[in-house]
Amino acid sequence: MADVSLRKVVKRYDEVEAVRGIDLDIADHEFVVLVGPSGCGKSTTLRMIAGLEDISDGDIMIGGDVVNDVPPKDRDIAMVFQNYALYPHMTVAENMSFGLRLKNYPKAEIKSRVTEAARMLDITDLIDRKPKQLSGGQRQRVAMGRAIVRNPKVFLFDEPLSNLDAKLRVQMRIEIKKVHQKVRTTTVYVTHDQVEAMTLADRVVVMNHGRIEQIGTPNELYHKPATRFVASFIGSPAMNFVPCRLEDVGGKLNVRLTDRLAFALPPARAARYQALSRTDRLLLGIRPEHVMEARPHAEPGVEPFDAVLDVTEPMGMETLVYFTLEGSQVCGRVSPNAGAQDGSPLRLAVDLNNMHLLNEVTGAVL
Amino acid sequence: MSTVTIDKSGPTRKVKYGSMSRDRTWALRWSYFFLTLFAIFSLTPPFYMLITSLKGSAEISAATNPWWVHQPTLENYVQLLTSNQFLRFFWNSAWVSIIVVTITMLISVPAAFALARMKFWGSATLATGVFLTYLIPDSLLFIPLFKMFAVFGDWTGIQLVNRWYVLLFIYPTLTVPFCTWIMIGYFASIPKELDEAAIIDGASWFQTLTRIFIPVALPGLIAATIFAFTVSWAQFLYPLVFTTSTDQLVLPVGIITTLIKGDVFNWGQIMTGALLGAAPPLIIYAFLMDYYIAGLTAGATKG
Numbered sequence: 001m002a003d004v005s006l007r008k009v010v011k012r013y014d015e016v017e018a019v020r021g022i023d024l025d026i027a028d029h030e031f032v033v034l035v036g037p038s039g040c041g042k043s044t045t046l047r048m049i050a051g052l053e054d055i056s057d058g059d060i061m062i063g064g065d066v067v068n069d070v071p072p073k074d075r076d077i078a079m080v081f082q083n084y085a086l087y088p089h090m091t092v093a094e095n096m097s098f099g100l101r102l103k104n105y106p107k108a109e110i111k112s113r114v115t116e117a118a119r120m121l122d123i124t125d126l127i128d129r130k131p132k133q134l135s136g137g138q139r140q141r142v143a144m145g146r147a148i149v150r151n152p153k154v155f156l157f158d159e160p161l162s163n164l165d166a167k168l169r170v171q172m173r174i175e176i177k178k179v180h181q182k183v184r185t186t187t188v189y190v191t192h193d194q195v196e197a198m199t200l201a202d203r204v205v206v207m208n209h210g211r212i213e214q215i216g217t218p219n220e221l222y223h224k225p226a227t228r229f230v231a232s233f234i235g236s237p238a239m240n241f242v243p244c245r246l247e248d249v250g251g252k253l254n255v256r257l258t259d260r261l262a263f264a265l266p267p268a269r270a271a272r273y274q275a276l277s278r279t280d281r282l283l284l285g286i287r288p289e290h291v292m293e294a295r296p297h298a299e300p301g302v303e304p305f306d307a308v309l310d311v312t313e314p315m316g317m318e319t320l321v322y323f324t325l326e327g328s329q330v331c332g333r334v335s336p337n338a339g340a341q342d343g344s345p346l347r348l349a350v351d352l353n354n355m356h357l358l359n360e361v362t363g364a365v366l
Numbered sequence: 367m368s369t370v371t372i373d374k375s376g377p378t379r380k381v382k383y384g385s386m387s388r389d390r391t392w393a394l395r396w397s398y399f400f401l402t403l404f405a406i407f408s409l410t411p412p413f414y415m416l417i418t419s420l421k422g423s424a425e426i427s428a429a430t431n432p433w434w435v436h437q438p439t440l441e442n443y444v445q446l447l448t449s450n451q452f453l454r455f456f457w458n459s460a461w462v463s464i465i466v467v468t469i470t471m472l473i474s475v476p477a478a479f480a481l482a483r484m485k486f487w488g489s490a491t492l493a494t495g496v497f498l499t500y501l502i503p504d505s506l507l508f509i510p511l512f513k514m515f516a517v518f519g520d521w522t523g524i525q526l527v528n529r530w531y532v533l534l535f536i537y538p539t540l541t542v543p544f545c546t547w548i549m550i551g552y553f554a555s556i557p558k559e560l561d562e563a564a565i566i567d568g569a570s571w572f573q574t575l576t577r578i579f580i581p582v583a584l585p586g587l588i589a590a591t592i593f594a595f596t597v598s599w600a601q602f603l604y605p606l607v608f609t610t611s612t613d614q615l616v617l618p619v620g621i622i623t624t625l626i627k628g629d630v631f632n633w634g635q636i637m638t639g640a641l642l643g644a645a646p647p648l649i650i651y652a653f654l655m656d657y658y659i660a661g662l663t664a665g666a667t668k669g
Contacts, residue, residue, distance in 0.1 A: 071565075073568040077566065079563065085562065085563040087578055088582055089582055090583040104567045156622075
């Protein structure tokens with residue numbers, strides 16, 4: 001077990017900088033997820049930790065030792081790949097024990113470790129099968145088993161669930177979480193799926209264009225995003241952004257969305273945004289769950305308005321409604337009993353206690 | 367709610383049931399027609415060899431139907447298989463081929479692995495270069511090669527010309543490039559993650575090759591082996607040039623130099639010898655055909 005640290009890590013391919021100076025400290029036992037769109041440098045970062053890619057600049061430390069020039073086999077790490085990368089000519093047991101056999105572990109030790117890992121992953125019955133006789137989910141379990149038996153300092157996962165169908169992915173996600181609860185090995189996990197990131201991670205690292213946008217717990221990222229990118233990347237459906245500006249009306253601070261639509265800010269928000277310029281081009285960021293049907297009684301900070309719905313999407317326990325404000329499409333979540341229908345008007349309300357205000361130019365959350 | 371209208375007009379075009387299978391039938395007929403044509407074309411020479419090998423010399427020189435045996439005899443087979451000379455040719459061929467196959471595999475498998483996986487400066491150019499050397503015809507190479515071995519003999523006193531083992535140096539110039547090329551293609555089709563997983567598991571490059579790549583690429587390896595064997599077994603020009611003494615000859619050269627005396631062709635024995643000489647590759651192909659095809663087509667379909 002060990003902590004992992006990255007200090008100003010850079011990866012250059014000829015002229016292109018895939019990773020542009022990353023600082024990251026991962027504590028012992030921690031489960032950290034690197035998430036971001038494709039090409040953001042998350043996989044490259046993981047492969048640099050594994051030693052599969054050289055680093056162009058900076059330092060990587062595992063357990064306090066700089067491992068920049070240490071070959072992968074001496075870093076004491078285990079990796080699970082997206083396409084499983086099982087050795088096709090070996091049985092499940094042979095696949096799992098390959099690393100231990102190379103290191104000449106005693107046979108009894110190997111057997112007990114493989115048996116234990118197989119039991120933990122519920123693949124005891126499959127131990128003598130070849131990979132081609134296994135389903136995708138079973139293969140991924142074997143790949144995890146191969147990592148577990150090594151008892152390494154760090155687990156590295158490179159989009160391990162991307163090849164599985166949606167239902168299996170949810171199931172395997174829970175399996176991975178269970179395994180981590182049992183073995184407590186420091187884990188770095190790469191995915192492009194923000195749901196996976198949110199559900200698995202102790203801390204999520206959101207990456208974009210080779211840089212870290214924000215590091216935080218899933219709840220911090222969701223409720224206190226630092227940038228527009230994080231705000232829009234985390235959460236599904238994504239956060240709504242509507243152009244707006246601030247104005248003072250009768251000693252109160254209003255946020256004006258359109259000529260006809262403006263909301264008075266709740267006192268806490270008004271105090272926070274008071275110092276902002278009234279002429280700045282701003283964006284109102286509001287999550288779909290904070291745009292709901294209007295309630296009969298007034299609540300502080302919840303402002304009603306009328307909207308004409310473009311499209312409705314019944315999800316069963318809720319209905320997603322889409323309408324247009326100042327050219328921006330806005331998504332809201334209403335009760336299935338709210339009577340939302342395509343093309344018809346509906347009285348909605350926005351909960352400004354949970355609003356965000358962003359600088360439209362810099363994308364910073366204010 | 368909207369009313370549901372049921373379209374009762376039905377399909378306007380008459381449905382041609384079984385049109386797919388009719389197309390397929392015709393495709394099959396044509397393919398069998400051409401396959402038969404091809405089979406006749408390629409099987410006629412061996413058939414002619416078989417017929418002739420079963421005839422006595424009197425019947426061969428008589429003006430009888432060449433496609434039929436009137437008095438079948440095994441005389442040619444008995445004579446060849448009891449002749450020390452013929453057996454000597456056969457053993458020379460067998461030894462040369464087996465050793466050449468071994469040398470070829472020992473060189474081309476690690477070479478292909480290095481060129482396919484260990485990305486080093488110039489590896490791509492080198493891989494193409496390997497293939498280009500294969501394109502140089504042996505009829506162009508044998509004169510400089512002969513000169514080289516002759517000069518080598520003059521300088522060192524080690525005489526290689528007219529020794530059967532000189533072929534062990536020459537045949538790999540034909541087999542190594544092609545086998546390396548086949549193996550590069552095959553190794554390249556193995557997912558990158560497989561060797562990365564092995565490396566993380568603690569395997570060295572050599573262990574990755576022997577414990578992962580060779581077992582996984584076994585069909586390709588067998589295809590390359592068969593190819594190397596066939597090339598060495600059937601090689602004619604090089605042994606004709608480099609070996610002259612009867613006890614140093616391999617089968618293809620031995621047959622024509624000993625069974626053709628001046629303008630006298632011993633057709634019965636020539637045909638028998640050729641037929642017996644064709645047997646080992648034939649047997650190998652028959653047993654390993656599936657591997658051979660899998661090996662040659664693997665790079666095309668495997669992701």
